[in-house]
Amino acid sequence: MSRQWFRQLRYPLIALAVTLTLLWTHHQRLHTSYAATTRSHTVTISSAGFLPNQLTARAGERVSLMIVNADTRPHNLSIRDLNLSSTELKPTQSTMLQFSADKKGRFFFVSDAPGYPESGYQGMLVIE
Structure with missing residues (x-):
């Protein structure tokens, strides 16, 4: 059975x-x-500067920044303290910048496409 x-x-x-x-x-x-979650932000570069100009992430997250140049001049986005920089974007171009938020702190980002930080084009990334 x-x-x-x-x-x-x-x-x-x-x-x-x-x-x-x-x-x-x-x-x-x-x-x-x-x-390892991913935090996504879209940053628009306009004649008024970066919109938004403050970004947040948590330590250990993957960060994806979609950078869109809506201005009439070329710009980029550079976070010098993290050794990150996008390519120079001509008007209407966009790019994706991805990185790991490995260290906590406050990190300024700027547009330094002409070789020096442009006035009015600055923001802050806060990694908690």
Whole structure:
């Protein structure tokens, strides 16, 4: 009787084992993907400067900055203390700047496309 019982239940038991394995694997992927969350910001460069001019992130997060030049002159975004800089953006161009927020603090960002910080084009990134 036990042999017949096993034959009747072997496919449901195999299906249960496969389902539990897949659920465990999926749970592990979710757990590791939330460990390093991504913080996304869009920064528009206009004739008024950076909009917004203050950004926040938490230590350990991945940061994605979409930088859009809506001004009539070329600009970039540079965070010197973090050794980060976008390419020089011509009017209407945009780019993505991605980095890990590894250290806490307040970091100024500027547009220094002509080789020096432009007046009025500054902001702050706060990493908590």
